[in-house]
Amino acid sequence: MPQHTSRFTSRRGLLFGTAAVGAGALLAGCTSNDSSDDEPAANDQPAAAESSGKPVTIGFAGPQADHGWLNAINDNAKNRAKKYSDVTLEITEGSNDTAQQIGQIETLINKKVDVLVVLPADGKALTQVGLKAMRAGIPVVNLDRIFNTPQAYRCWIGGDNYGMGLNAGHYIGEKLKGKSNAKVIELAGLDNLELTKQRTKGFDDALKNYPNVRKVARQAAEFTVESGQAKMAQLLQAQSSFDALWNHDDDQGVGALRAIDQAGRDDFLMVGGAGALSAFQAIKQDNGVLKATVLYPPTMAASAIDLARALGQSKGISGLSEFEIPASLTLYSAVVDKTNVDQYMSTGFK
Structure with missing residues (x-):
């Protein structure tokens, strides 16, 4: 957004x-x-x-x-x-x-x-x-x-951008509660925007409640399908194994999901952001990595x-x-x- x-x-x-x-x-x-x-x-x-x-x-x-x-x-x-x-x-x-x-x-x-x-x-x-x-x-x-x-x-x-990150972090933390040394990555939005900083801060603050969960990578995209695909491809190449992904925006998430499909990855759960219809439909079908989205x-x-x-x-x-x-x-x-x-x-x- x-x-x-x-x-x-x-x-x-x-x-x-x-x-x-x-x-x-x-x-x-x-x-x-x-x-x-x-x-x-x-x-x-x-x-x-x-x-x-x-x-x-x-x-x-x-x-x-x-x-x-x-x-x-x-x-x-x-x-x-x-x-x-x-x-x-x-x-x-x-x-x-x-x-x-x-x-x-x-x-x-x-x-x-x-x-x-x-x-x-x-x-x-x-x-x-x-x-x-x-x-x-x-x-x-x-x-x-x-x-x-x-x-x-x-x-x-x-x-509430801070609350958006906070709730995404708590959802992921609860899903990974029983896993030791869990790794998460973050696909953020534009880093020069205050809203992106607030979403990341909320996410990081939530993860402090889960000592078994560690954020191992973060990449900033540009709220577009193209940037989401490109930046997600970079993250997947750099991280051979992780347990969860939080993507700040469902529009760029369309691109991120394309990159994930192209890489043949299904070994983690994904949480989106905003509330796009395509995200809701994917969540309802429940046959891919996207399991939830946090509303804006x-x-x-x-x-x-x-x-x-x-x-x-x-x-x-x-x-x-x-x-x-x-x-x-x-x-x-x-x-x-x-x-x-x-x-x-x-x-x-x-």
Whole structure:
């Protein structure tokens, strides 16, 4: 998942305990504590009992969908907005050019949308335009890549990169608990990204709980199929024997699996990252090395639309006592394996 940056691990957030499925169900019933709105809904639709409220125009600005996860972000936002008869979505053409995205957001500000949902190509570079929107009285839902100051957004919602690595490490550690001198390797993402550092730190911290498990190699790829294949081939050539692999990203994991198949290797277990449909399908088939993936759920974009609607209608969230939505929502990085893959299949991205 290129360039999306999680909150810093010291940032306080509200942790929802069941990944995006739980977050989507809770946020779907955004309400001002009216009894008719209290019933939570399925992940892909608003609460059935919820009636239309004040019309809300939501401006959505994200980066270019040049990666499966980013494309899923856009699709989740658009599909969620369609579920609400009282929501109009003004969506920009995604861009990785900072100046262009700033211009697109300024256009939305000038159109006087009611709420903005922004997944910035670069959180630091777009902080000023977030501040501009807030000062214009337009609340901002900052999605995943965080602005430099909380003054630039009303609510932040995103994934937990440290938790992603932590849960991957614990899953692998538990699977190798009875094996002495177990060896693991790591296929990371782009090393110049903060999110990659957080995922590796979480993974390393988890492995400290398993003295019988040792990480013997790490290679950084680039979140693409091609880089995943090339870097995995190098790891396989250098490591004739190991017990587990953690791959940070399911898109580059497609390439990694190609390299593994070409090498004829099946002597280890593999854990992926993000939640691609292809990974879910492989996990369900259970006839290869891929046994699990750790979520970085793109359904956060659907939840961001729920939050934006609630802000536009001055409502809170069903299931919480507060009259206002929280300032920060951190989604949980659930581990998906063959025991629960059916539950998450509908959220898998292509």
